[in-house]
Amino acid sequence: MANETPLLRAKGVSKSFFGVAALDDVDFTLRSGEVHALLGENGAGKSTLIKVITGAYRRDAGEVLLEGKPIFPRDVLDAQALGIGTVYQEVNLLPNLSVAENLYLGRQPKRFGMIDMRAMNRLSRELLKRYGLDIDVAAPLSSFSVAIQQIIAIARAVDISGKVLILDEPTASLDTHEVEMLFSVVRQLRAEGLGIIFISHFLDQVFSIADTITVLRNGRLIASRAVEGLERIDLVSMMLGRRLEEAEDTGNGVAADTGGETVIKVRHLGKRGVLAPFDLDVKRGEVVGIAGLLGSGRTETAQLLFGIERADGGTVEVEGQATNLASPQKAVHAGFGFCPEDRKTDGIIGDLSVRENIALALQARRGWAKPLSRREQDDLASQYIEALDIRTAGAEMPVKFLSGGNQQKVLLARWLATNPRFLILDEPTRGIDVGAHAEIIRLIRRLCADGMSLLVISSELEELVGYSARVLVLRDRRHVAELVGEEVSTTGILKAIAASGTTGAAA
Amino acid sequence: MRSLILLAGTAVAAGLVLSSVSANAMTVGFSQIGSESGWRAAETSVTKQEAEKRGIDLKFADAQQKQENQIKAIRSFIAQGVDAILLAPVVATGWDSVLEEAKEADIPVVLLDRQIDAPEDLYLTAVTSDQTYEGKVAGDWLVKDVGDKECNVVELQGTTGSSPAINRKKGFEQAIAGHDNIKIVRSQTGDFTRTKGKEVMESFIKAEDGGKNICALYAHNDDMAVGAIQAIKEAGLKPGTDIKVVSIDAVPDIFQAMANGEANATVELTPNMAGPAFDALDAYLKDKKEPAKWIQTESKLYTPADEPMKVYEEKKGLGY
Amino acid sequence: MKRFLSALRRLLPQLAALGIILLLNAMISPGFFHVEMQNGRLYGSLIDVINRGAPVALLAIGMTLVIATKGIDLSVGAVMAITGAVAASLITQGYPLVATLGGTLAVGLFCGLWNGALVALLDIQPIIATLILMVAGRGIAQLITEGIILTFNDKPDLIFVGSGAFLGLPMPFIIWFVMAILMVTIVRRTALGLLIEAIGVNRRASTLSGVGSRSLLFAVYATSGLCAAIAGIIAAADIKGADANNAGLWLELDAILAVVIGGNSLLGGRFSIAGSLIGAMIMQSVNTGILLSGFPPEFNLIIKAVIILIILVVQSPTSQSLWTFLRRDRHPTAKQERAVR
The missing domain is CATH 3.40.50.300 (P-loop containing nucleotide triphosphate hydrolases)
Incomplete structure (x- = not known):
């Protein structure tokens, strides 16, 4: 060998x-x-x-x-x-094109300089038979x-x-x-x-x-x-870059305040073919983490909660009020915010200025007839540029010229300006330099200390462990585990992800 | 009430007469292009009138601007065994095979208002106007009207490059050739439309010293003339008096202008192409008399002396 | 005041182009700038420009908003034909002016909503969605006029809209100017301008920020339909008749060109209605100049194409950056701004 x-x-x-x-x-x-x-x-x-x-x-x-x-x-x-x-x-x-044409495109059998359809179809049938397919190759x-x-x-x-x-x-x-x-x-x-x-x-x-x-x-x-x-778990830790032996401590996550009222109450929310129905409760001032491999349904969870994907079943209550999350617009009105994973296509409005990007969600929620005055926009922009330390040559700079980390901060500013009840962050630290990375994590802690409820999706398990009170683990488009308290550790998460389908305890 | 009954009686009687006539009268199929303009609509209704007058059973087919529909219609006429076919061709080419089918079935075909690119033996004759002659009639009127006086003419051409624009310009120039007192000082396209006619006339007036320099307007169609008349009025001049207006087509609206003294002459592009066609067919089918390959329709000149309001009402009824 | 000056500076290339075209016209036709009072109305070639340019200016207002959303509206010329026919048909049936205008505007609005539905609800590409009405529109207009030019020589109140004058100025100019001020005020004094630009740059991201992209798309196409209806009324009133075959023919292309010459990008986003209107006036100045020049009509389209080409080349990003490059030493701040990324 x-x-x-x-x-x-x-x-x-x-x-x-x-x-x-x-x-x-x-x-x-x-x-x-x-x-x-x-x-x-x-x-x-x-x-x-x-x-x-x-x-x-x-x-x-x-x-x-x-x-x-x-x-x-x-x-x-x-x-x-x-x-x-x-x-x-x-x-x-x-x-x-037909199956046969697709199979022989660019190399069709020729006869007298013309494509020999009959030969092509015959060859196609023979070829596909080897794969156990007996279909109409002319279709x-x-x-x-x-x-x-x-x-x-x-x-x-x-x-x-x-x-x-x-x-x-x-x-x-x-x-x-x-x-x-x-x-x-x-x-x-x-x-x-x-x-x-x-x-x-x-x-x-x-x-x-x-x-x-x-x-x-x-x-x-x-x-x-x-x-x-x-071992499955070895594979997962190789992919995520965490080892079991790194007995990483838990616990510096913001503990769920037992007295905190439940802000978001989700029951059986799901969509066939996208995500199995799940339950979720988020208290005031609580950070809930979501972990899972790519394609496990993490982003889909966020999309269902924010009305991007329309759920085909389940209920959502916001502060005790039944809420319809049929569209992002409705979610924004319910006080939700969502920083998407793909900043470029789903987040920033590249050609518009930092100021306009920050004002956008608040303006959308107020409606077109109640414009933010230019002064209010300027104030908002300068306030958040300072508070989040956004590095830009000015509030009028088109946001596409900013670095990834600063774009992410602009997106956070956009949602913070709406003073949301519930903020969903999908991979908030991906593709961001180290300095901005630490700032965003500090910001997440600060927001939750101020009483905001957050749902954070991240592949960075140490990060998640660092700020989450609870961590939901997803696998194969299903919520499979909820880790609380002592269980919130990189080891715990890795184990939950790696547990094979049959033994995974459904949350 | 009595008159109504009387009227109904006459109608029934007329119907009886008509049906008895059509029993042994000829059947003619008519493949019309469509109804894209008022003139086309008028041609259709005049054709129907002419057929009725002669007791001809007319089978009408509207092709909606598509040659394939015309070919289909001709084939169905052949299948029905009509005595003759009238064709107003939508395009000039692509008729050979279907016309051969008609020839084999021994059905004469007469072309209306447009020529085609096909061997002459495939059709009996073509009835059309002579566009160059129309221009010449307009020019002749102007020559006679101004006499020896100096006259600067502005010309509103049709769509650049179209055959009526080329021929009507040529005919007019032929008529004024040799009359050095008449000069075309400006010539610009008005695309055969009222809007452009008006806009271009506005610029003519500005460019020619507020219109004082212009003696007459020659427009390749009445629609442009109607637009230009408005421009002349809005410039504070009197159309028909300060600036003479001569145009071609004889659509109803120009007669209204003529009645108001705002237009001076128009040359008719007659919608009656079917009359001469039926006459030629009659002579051919009854007496085996071969007509000439081209029958030119009359290009009649109308002036305010021709009771314009009466003509207006008549024309209005034709569906212009 | 400061913002007004900066807006003026942004429009400088367009204003310069307009100025040059007007000067060229004056060279060809010495009386070009001459304006006088005649029969209680201003009279002159300049007045012709702002009067004749009315349909394209009106279409360009709506088209600017549509293009800002990364869309396009090819149907506006056909909508002009439809609404002109509706106006002529209503007034000749004896409806009073107000009812005629109201009914016609409603039809234009409906045409716009139809386009909006195809684009916003069915997600059909705008160029295809509006092509449908562009193709079908003239047929609809002909059904209304029954294939003839529907004239209304005896309806002075409607004719006044197209060829009357108020305070010495032609009505079509007053209408497009008022409409322009109205629309600029609406989009800039509310948040509509920002939201339209946002969905034009990135519709998905805007929707995810809670912007009601669908209703905005509906609104811009409806506005475009409304502008086309006003243009259609003016065009019909101008010639005292509705010409279903020719009213607004190819004007959708002139309107798109006006928007582009006005410095707006077909890729959507930032827009300037004022720029588009200057663009429309540039186009009309070229037209009027050609008519005054006395060149044979065979040259009309070539001259027009060459002038537009020159304007677009001068405005193109490549020549703009060349321009910046040539002036780099005098403007160090611009360079610094670009260096920050």
Whole structure:
């Protein structure tokens, strides 16, 4: 085994964007006949690594060897020709063309210079039969389910490339039965000797299909191991960068004030296919943390609470009053605020000034007919620029020119200006420099000391432990545990995340 | 009340007469372009009137500006075995095959108001106006009207590059050629619309010393003239007197202006294309007399001497 | 006062372009700036510019707001045809002026709400959503006029709207000017301007901040429909008739151009109604200049295109930054401002 030349090997690969390292000296080895899972949280470097291998990005350093020979794919087509095919979560085929046309697009069998439809359909039927699919290949691709489309995409990729198959989150929109169907295809291809790179957030799936796992974090290689004998909890701690032995102390979270009244009372709120129904109580001056892996339903919890996703069941009471959270507008009127994870697309209004960004939510809640005067806006802006130490050349600076941390502070200022009862923060410290990071954590503590109720979603477990009175743990789009008091520790959270589906105690 | 009964009686009698006539009269299919303008609507109603007058059974098909609808209509006329077909073609090309079908079925086709690009043996004749001649009639009127006096003319052209704009300009210039006292001092497009006619006339007036320099306006259609008349009035001048107005088409509104003394002459683009067409068909079907390949309609000149209000009322009834 | 001056400075390129075009016109036609009183109304080429530019100016007011939301309204020309037809039809049926105007404005508002529904509720791309009414509109107008130019020579009160004068100024100018002041006041004295700019820059983020994006989109398309209705009434009243085939033909494109020449971005966000109006006046000055010049009509469109091209090139971000680059030594503060990021 050791002498055998690996199918694909990346050695010391580095890639940085504008001076920020996205991949730092990463090694990766894929053997024939293996399913190799590539794991890591957002920004870990998974997709950068894939793009370097498939030629979508040019690497800054290191080398990529295919069957022992160095390769330099110029682009994805080049990589395909070399033998590396990729299938994405969003099927990258043409929905209005037929199955056969999709399979042979750009390489249609020709006869007398014309496309030979009959031959193409026959070849397509034969090809798909190998994957256990017996379907009408002349029908448009869009008439089939996503799972079938995935298999068709795989069939095309394998037929063209035939050595390495990269599956980028192929199961994200499939149901259990469809996942099984896809996996049987993957197992068959493994038996045929292909090397398969599998990217997924679903640990259960990783354990059921993968032979080897490689974990990346912050652009670095953390570990590469055989799945056999690997403990689930070890994997989770590798991904999140926390170890069980780091018996991190609990407790400096703001203890739930037993006397504090319940501000938010949620019962059975949920949406089919998005998040299983959950209950939640938040008291005045309490910080509730939410932990879970990416795709576990953390952001969805926030979206349901803020009316971005409309719940299909359940009730919400705000200070004892039944409240309808059908839209963000209604949530804002109920005194909610929400700092989204993706600041650029969901948060800042890039071309508008810092002042206008800060005034926006308050203005929206007052309604268009009651404008904040220019002086009130100026006061608001200068007050928060000072209070939150927002680094900007002035209140009139377009917010898109600010750094990530300062943009985050502007968003916080936007909501603080509305004096909310309940503030939801989704990854408030992601992508922010160290200084701003500490300031935002201090701010969270201060706000809750002032009596505000907060719900904070974060992948930074130490942070969560630091300020949360309670931590809700999510897994597979379900609230699975609620940690209180002594249980609030990184260890406790890791254990709750790693507990396999059957043993997890529902909250 | 009695008169009503009497009227009803006459109608019944007339109906009897009509039906008895149509029993052995000819059947003609008419494929019309659509009803995009008042003139087109008038052509349709005049055609129906002319058919009724002659006891012809007219089958009417509105193509709504689409050639494919016209081809469909012609095929259905052939299938119904009509005696003849009138076609007002929406475009100039693409008629060959359907006209051959008509020829094989021995059904003569007469083109109305527009020519096509097809071999001449595929249709019996075309009835159209002569646009150059229309311009010439307008020019001749002006030449006669001003006599030897100096006259600066401003011209409102039709849509730049369109065939009526080119031909009506040419005809007018032919008429005034050799009369050095008449000069076109400004010529600009008014896109055949009232709005542009008015706007362009405003600028003509400003550019020509407040209009004092302008003796006459020649507009390629009446609509532009109607707009220009308003511009002349708003500039404090008297259209028809301070500035003479001559135009083409003879739509109802210009007769109203004429009755008010605000317009001096218009050349009719007659909506009666069907009359000459029916006459030619009659002669051809009864006496096997081949007509000429082009039948030019009359381009009649109207002036305030022609009882403009009466013409206005008549024309109004045609659906202009 | 300070803010007024800064607004003026922002509009400087547009004002300069307008000034240059007007000067060129004066060179071509020496009496261009001459304005006199005649029959109790001001008379001259300058007056023609502000009078003839009325339809595009009105359309540009509504179009500015629509474009600020990252949308576009292609239907305004067709809505002019529809509303002109409605106005002519109502007045010839003997309805009094107030009822005619009210009914026509209601129809324009309805057209705008239709567009708004397609864009805001069904999330159809604005260019497609408004194309529907653009295509269908003239047909609807022809159904109303029954294919003829519906004239109303004997209705002086409606005609006054299009060609009357008040205090010596032509009514169309007074109408668009009042409308402009009204709209600027509404969007700038309330929070509408800020909220419209916010949804234009980032609709999702604005919605997540509690901005009622849907009702705002409804409102801007309705406003655009209303502006088109006023323009339609003026165009019909001007020629004392509703011309379903030609009223407002291609004016949607002129309005979009006016907005762009006025310094507004088709990508939405920051907007200036005043800029768009200057843009509309630039367009009309070019038109009037061409008519006065006496060039053969074959050159009209080429001259217009070249002038607009020059204006847009001068305004383009590339030449703007070139301009800044050339002046860098004299303005060190501007450089510092950009250095802070």
